[in-house]
Amino acid sequence: MPTSPISIPADKLPRHVAIIMDGNGRWALSRGLPRLAGHKAGTENLRRVIRSTVEFGVKYLTIYAFSTENWGRPMEEVRGLMSILEDVIDRELDELNKEGVQLRHIGRLERLAPKLQEKVLDAIELTKNNDRLVLNVAFNYGGRDEIVHAIQKMIKDGIAAEDVTDDLVSRYLYTAGVPDPDLIIRTSGELRVSNFLIWQAAYSEWYVTPTYWPDFDKEEYRRALEAFARRDRRFGKVSSSELEASNA
Ligand code: FPP
Numbered sequence: 001m002p003t004s005p006i007s008i009p010a011d012k013l014p015r016h017v018a019i020i021m022d023g024n025g026r027w028a029l030s031r032g033l034p035r036l037a038g039h040k041a042g043t044e045n046l047r048r049v050i051r052s053t054v055e056f057g058v059k060y061l062t063i064y065a066f067s068t069e070n071w072g073r074p075m076e077e078v079r080g081l082m083s084i085l086e087d088v089i090d091r092e093l094d095e096l097n098k099e100g101v102q103l104r105h106i107g108r109l110e111r112l113a114p115k116l117q118e119k120v121l122d123a124i125e126l127t128k129n130n131d132r133l134v135l136n137v138a139f140n141y142g143g144r145d146e147i148v149h150a151i152q153k154m155i156k157d158g159i160a161a162e163d164v165t166d167d168l169v170s171r172y173l174y175t176a177g178v179p180d181p182d183l184i185i186r187t188s189g190e191l192r193v194s195n196f197l198i199w200q201a202a203y204s205e206w207y208v209t210p211t212y213w214p215d216f217d218k219e220e221y222r223r224a225l226e227a228f229a230r231r232d233r234r235f236g237k238v239s240s241s242e243l244e245a246s247n248a
Contacts, residue, residue, distance in 0.1 A: 006056050006213035006222055012229035014182035016060035017053065018204070020196055021046065023188025023212030030212075036080040041214035043084055047092065052218045053133060054099060056225060060134045060178055062106070064196050068142030071111075080115060085139060089119045093126065100132030107141030108149070135176065143198030146174055175200055183228045185221075187213040205231050 021042055025156045028038030046063065053061045066081050079144050096103065103124055120139075150172035154164065170176065180200045186192075189210040193201070207224040209216065 008124075008225055008229045010057065011209050012226065013057060014179045014205075014228055015058070016062070016179050016183075017067060017225075018062040018063045018064075018181035018184045018197055018201075019049070019217075020184070020186040020194060021187060021213040023191060024214060026188065027212035027214045035077055038212075038214065039077075039080060039084055043088060045214045045216060046088075048218065049216070050096070050101065050133070050135065052221050053100075054101070056152060056222070058133070058180075059152045060136070062136040062138060062175075062178075062181060062197065064138045064141065064194075066107075066141070067195060068107070068140060068145050069195065071140075082112065085137075086116055086119060089123050093123050096135070096156045097127050097130065098128045101127060102130040102132075102134045103127045104178075105137045106136050106146070108145065109140070111140055111208065134178065136175065138196070141174070141196075143193075143195045147199060149174075169199065173199060180204065183207060183224065185209070185216075185224050187211050187216045203233070203235050205233065 004188075024038035024042040025035045026038070027041060028035050031037075042111075050061065065085065070081065071078060093103075105120050105124060109120060112120070147169075150169060153172055154168075159168070175197070178200070181197060181204045184197070184201060184204045184206050186206065186208045189208060191208060197204075205228055207227055209220060209224070211220060
């Protein structure tokens with residue numbers, strides 16, 4: 001099906017989209033394939049979604065690729081996800097760099113193999129001055145772990161209790177310097193936060209679709225952005241039109 005051009009005014013476009021790429025396993029199972037085949041199809045889709053993100057003009061994209069809880073999956077699947085990260089860096093880095101994508105990592109690198117840690121750090125260094133799209137890869141990431149890490153670091157830095165503010169906490173998170181996600185997309189229909197960006201998502205809008213991640217295409221991405229553009233974001237306040245009506 002041909003995709004329609006995006007018709008969203010720039011001020012209604014999310015600055016930051018975050019995605020829980022869920023449903024790879026079920027996608028594979030429904031085709032009689034091993035779970036890893038689902039992750040591979042999910043990786044192909046990720047490549048398309050990154051391209052669409054650049055095309056749509058969204059400036060920040062965060063993807064949930066491996067959570068702190070995913071270590072509990074069968075060893076073969078964990079190893080497969082590690083090798084997917086390595087392959088993605090090996091095969092896609094040049095192209096991403098040419099496209100102006102700045103790669104960042106959120107989460108803990110420590111538990112990854114030293115060679116993989118090095119590849120991630122080299123990719124971050126290579127792309128650090130790119131500014132067309134900031135791509136945060138959440139890998140060995142957990143929202144609670146991120147907050148624990150931030151508190152530990154604040155204590156080590158000798159921050160006084162009275163100096164702890166919303167803004168300071170944000171600056172101690174892995175996402176320091178990145179605006180909070182405006183829109184979080186979750187594929188495969190689950191209505192859960194799953195320890196993803198739990199601090200940063202305080203006022204994010206959610207778009208949940210039953211589509212499995214490998215099938216989440218450009219057309220549906222566009223629909224998610226259009227749905228976001230129609231939302232009335234109030235951040236706990238009342239909308240300006242409502243305020244005007246009540247003052248009239
Ligand atoms: C959730 O689906 C998906 C994941 C845990 C991994 C997501 C990874 C990719 C899309 C590959 C891209 C990865 C990198 C490293 C760039 P699930 O397995 O929980 O699906 P299920 O709920 O149907 O079992």
